[in-house]
Amino acid sequence: MGPDVHFDWDPGTGRLGLADAIRDAIRKGRLSHGAVLPSTRALASDLGIARGTVTRIYADLTAEGYVHSRQGAPTTVAADVPRPSPPPHARSGPGAPRWDLRPGQPDLSAFPRDDWASATRRVLQHTPASLFGYGDRLGVARLRESLASYLARSRGVVADPQRIVVCGGFSHAVSLLTTALRELGETDIAFENPSLYRFRDIAKAAGARVIPVPVDDEGIDVSSVDSPAVVVTPAHHFPLGVTLAPGRRTALAKWASASGAFVLEDDYDGEFRFDRTPVGALQTLAPERVAYAGTVSKTLAPGLRLGWLVLPRVLVEPVRAALEWQGWRAPVIEQLTFAELLDSGAYGRHIRRRRASYRKRRDLLLATFPDAVAKHDIPAGLQLLLRLPPSGPREEDVLAAAARHSLGLEALGPHWMTPCDHPQGIVVGYTTPPEHAYTGALSALRTVLAEAGGAGRHP
Numbered sequence: 217m218g219p220d221v222h223f224d225w226d227p228g229t230g231r232l233g234l235a236d237a238i239r240d241a242i243r244k245g246r247l248s249h250g251a252v253l254p255s256t257r258a259l260a261s262d263l264g265i266a267r268g269t270v271t272r273i274y275a276d277l278t279a280e281g282y283v284h285s286r287q288g289a290p291t292t293v294a295a296d297v298p299r300p301s302p303p304p305h306a307r308s309g310p311g312a313p314r315w316d317l318r319p320g321q322p323d324l325s326a327f328p329r330d331d332w333a334s335a336t337r338r339v340l341q342h343t344p345a346s347l348f349g350y351g352d353r354l355g356v357a358r359l360r361e362s363l364a365s366y367l368a369r370s371r372g373v374v375a376d377p378q379r380i381v382v383c384g385g386f387s388h389a390v391s392l393l394t395t396a397l398r399e400l401g402e403t404d405i406a407f408e409n410p411s412l413y414r415f416r417d418i419a420k421a422a423g424a425r426v427i428p429v430p431v432d433d434e435g436i437d438v439s440s441v442d443s444p445a446v447v448v449t450p451a452h453h454f455p456l457g458v459t460l461a462p463g464r465r466t467a468l469a470k471w472a473s474a475s476g477a478f479v480l481e482d483d484y485d486g487e488f489r490f491d492r493t494p495v496g497a498l499q500t501l502a503p504e505r506v507a508y509a510g511t512v513s514k515t516l517a518p519g520l521r522l523g524w525l526v527l528p529r530v531l532v533e534p535v536r537a538a539l540e541w542q543g544w545r546a547p548v549i550e551q552l553t554f555a556e557l558l559d560s561g562a563y564g565r566h567i568r569r570r571r572a573s574y575r576k577r578r579d580l581l582l583a584t585f586p587d588a589v590a591k592h593d594i595p596a597g598l599q600l601l602l603r604l605p606p607s608g609p610r611e612e613d614v615l616a617a618a619a620r621h622s623l624g625l626e627a628l629g630p631h632w633m634t635p636c637d638h639p640q641g642i643v644v645g646y647t648t649p650p651e652h653a654y655t656g657a658l659s660a661l662r663t664v665l666a667e668a669g670g671a672g673r674h675p
């Protein structure tokens with residue numbers, strides 16, 4: 217056996233809990249680079265569990281990049297373990313940076329307050345009091361109908377109200393789907409590598425084992441997917457910015473149909489394509505295998521916490537059960553107000569105005585850093601990856617310079633799931649600042665990159 221290591225493990229949490237305890241010991245540095253883990257036999261006998269359980273945990277940790285294992289050699293802690301999710305930084309109030317180019321938010325100062333206020337007034341005037349009760353667990357019927365026709369029209373989604381669930385954004389969609397799949401006996405969920413770390417953490421917290429799948433210039437490598445479920449961003453990969461190539465879209469839909477696996481399609485910014493009509497949703501190709509998810513977090517405001525799932529029919533009841541356990545229902549007045557916005561055309565008008573503004577911002581960003589953007593990054597969405605050249609600067613140099621200039625930036629690093637020498641980059645959220653602060657934020661970025669030791673030029 218290797219060293220005598222104590223893991224903070226509660227046997228009631230089972231195999232997943234023990235895996236977490238070992239990850240935790242590595243992340244917190246109690247087991248540092250090169251440290252030898254106990255042999256599977258020794259750990260199993262120490263903890264009074266089956267050796268096969270420990271073998272499986274070590275295999276998972278190897279796949280995730282925490283440890284190295286080789287036939288006949290002891291299992292050791294890897295050099296560059298996956299970083300813990302960064303702590304959230306203040307977006308407003310004390311501690312918020314002067315300039316903010318972190319991804320994840322639309323321009324909140326453009327929230328359509330007047331449209332929202334008049335839609336709310338109409339809802340309050342015309343809705344019978346009986347609708348203000350608990351209502352349908354899956355969401356208010358009127359919103360599910362409005363969403364069905366909006367999504368069919370705008371994204372080609374095969375949507376009937378019976379398979380639509382209104383939820384609290386994509387974060388909630390991930391926890392609902394993970395819970396529903398666990399109920400069906402499936403715990404493995406594949407995620408694109410890289411992908412937004414926050415959703416992987418949510419899936420893990422809901423009991424999933426998260427499996428990394430590589431992404432290249434054509435999107436997720438479909439031939440490497442081998443899990444009962446996979447989460448993808450096909451219209452515009454987060455954070456690399458590529459779109460899923462047509463051949464791979466078809467291959468993914470075919471694979472899901474043939475294997476009986478589920479795909480969770482995160483269509484977080486599908487409304488924002490700047491050069492052409494957006495490609496339709498992947499869900500159209502396999503509506504009984506693809507759960508389509510959308511959100512108002514990029515179109516209106518994340519603070520509304522409103523999103524939707526269009527589900528394969530077999531998942532509707534398991535998701536309803538997950539909603540019951542969570543004791544969750546979307547707020548009725550907000551749902552009705554959003555339906556009013558959709559039906560009145562105000563939502564469509566707002567999106568068209570935002571699209572025009574964001575397109576100009578993206579163009580300006582590209583003009584400022586013309587060589588830092590890879591050719592496969594499509595003109596779409598709310599964020600753009602500035603790729604740092606191999607000669608430097610490195611992400612940490614850029615973040616340190618950004619802190620000195622009170623510029624909020626996010627590195628590509630935390631989005632990777634596995635250690636190794638990944639390309640370096642900064643994920644620029646060009647929609648975050650209000651209009652008047654955008655050029656100031658860009659010049660802060662120019663200063664920061666120059667100070668960090670490079671102009672963000674692509675090799």
Ligand SMILES: Cc1ncc(COP(=O)(O)O)c(C=O)c1O
Binds near residue numbers: 385523
């Ligand atoms: C890749 C991606 N998907 C989805 C979302 C939306 O998440 P939510 O609807 O929980 O706000 C975001 C927001 O940052 C995102 O970056």
